[in-house]
Amino acid sequence: MAARKTRNSVSGRVDGQVVQAGTITGPVTMHSSGIALPVWARVALIGVAAAVVALTVVVLTRSEPEPELRAVVAVGPGRCAGGWVVPPPAGPVTVVDRPEGSVQADQGQVAVTLQGSTSAAVVLQSMRVEVVSRRPAMSGVWLQTPCEGDVKPRSFGVDLNKPTAAAIGLPGRSSGEKVPAPSFPFQVNESEVEQFLITPNVSTDDVEWRLRVTWTSGDRRGETVVDDNGRPFRTTATTGVSASYCADLASSTWHPSTPSARCATLxxxxxxxxxxxxxxxxxxxxxxxxxxxxxxxxxxxxxxxxxxxxxxxxxxxxxxxxxxxxxxxxxxxxxxxxxxxxxxxxxxxxxxxxxxxxxx
Missing domain, CATH: 2.70.130 (Cation-dependent Mannose-6-phosphate Receptor; Chain A)
Structure with a gap:
């Protein structure tokens, strides 16, 4: 004859500690011992429960993303004293925005466009340069770029001769009118952007570097690293070049100076x-x-x-x-x-x- 199956059960209110000794094989009915928790302990438990519920509500009801800073970067040759340095070429070099194998020359330009990710205001507090590596200036040929008329507003210089340095606002000209040097702070959000034109200065070295922009938004603080699409920027002095090529826009090439297309000579x-x-x-x-x-x-x-x-x-x-x-x-x-x-x-x-x- 099969043994009859039993089921354990608990009924009634249970206060205090419960201790099991041995194996339970039959029905179990537990009754309150009549010992209640002290009032202060109940109040404390209620407070903890309320705090947990409140925290849960804050997390669950938060719908807006936290503001952050986004950056879009364009590396260019700059104006007049800038350009590119390339290994000695076998012939003319095709004029493109960024020649293959080129390194930005001293006095080139980095355009940084900064934008917030939400409607909340993001205040840009400062911008500084961090040098990642340093070596002697690159040898090769200097591809010169034509000069432009105006130095644009929101221009900053960074001194790559130092391991870290703040970006210094530079005075400029717009439509012939003098523009004062820009200074921090600035403010951006998802619909308002700022573009900074950075001119790196380096005397005799080939330097890899990044920008670090500190910002605040409400009670939040952050620092955004700005680089060349995941790699450090790289800028070389022109003290190691052996020749300079000029841009012939008619043939869309850089080549040595000729009587018909003369460029500045080192x-x-x-x-x-x-x-x-x-x-x-x-x-x-x-x-x-x-x-x-x-x-x-x-x-x-x-x-x-x-x-x-x-x-x-x-x-x-x-x-x-x-x-x-x-x-x-x-x-x-x-x-x-x-x-x-x-x-x-x-x-x-x-x-x-x-x-x-x-x-x-």
Whole structure:
């Protein structure tokens, strides 16, 4: 005869602890022992339960995504002093937006468009450069780019000679009118964007780098890394190039200068007739190797010429004890047989002339 199956059951209210000893084989009925939890313990349990419910409601009812910052990047050759550096080519190079195997030259340009992901305001607080790697300047050929008329608004310079540096707003011109240097903060959302034009400066190195943009939105803070589609940006000085090619837009090629399509030629300080002493805003003395000393009544600056083209040059301030210019500042020079005019990135202008010629 088969054993009759039994079922355990629990009925009634159970307070306190329950202890099982051994194996239960028959029906079980549990009755309250009459020992209730203290009032304070019940209140505490009710509070914990209410808090859990409240937290659950907050998570479940949150529908809007958290704001974040999005970036779209375009790497370009910049204007005048920028361009591309490529390994020595076998012939003319086709003019394209970004030649194969090219590295952006010093004074190129990176356009960064920033946009919020929601309607909530995202306040851009600061932007700085982070250097990832550094090596000697790339050798090869410098593909020059034509000059443009205006320096656009929202332009910033970053100094790649330093491991980290803030982006410095640069004054510009728009439709011939001077535009003050931009400064943080800025504000974006999903319908309002900001575009920044970044000009990287590097003296003698080939540098990989990224931008880091810090932002706030309400009580949230974040930092967005901006790079070249997942890779660091790369910018090289032009101190390692052996020749410069100019762009012939009629044939859509870069090639060496010819009588019919002449481009600016790289020169040494001696070839450009810059060696010697110049007077005006203090005394400027330029040596054969391109180093220069500027002495004023308030101090002395050491300047290094980086690239010298026909009537144009770039230079960096290596050290300075004079308040007119600071160490690390980039100078753009325009020179003639009788005079030199230098423009700092922040818009200051300095002029020197040959000792026997009065400066205009």
């Amino acid at each position: 020169r040494s300080p001696a070839e450009a007739s810059l060696v010697g002493t110049w007077r005006g805003a203090g005394t400027l003395t330029i040596a054969q190797d391109g180093t220069a000393t500027w002495t004023t009544g308030s101090g002395t600056a050491t300047i290094r010429l980086l690239s010298i083209l026909d009537q144009k040059a770039t230079a960096d301030v290596v050290a300075s004890t004079t308040p007119e210019i600071a160490a690390g500042e980039r100078l753009s020079l325009v020179y003639f047989s009788d005079g030199i005019t230098a423009y700092t990135q922040l818009g200051a202008e300095l002029s020197w002339c040959r000792p026997d010629i009065a400066c205009r």
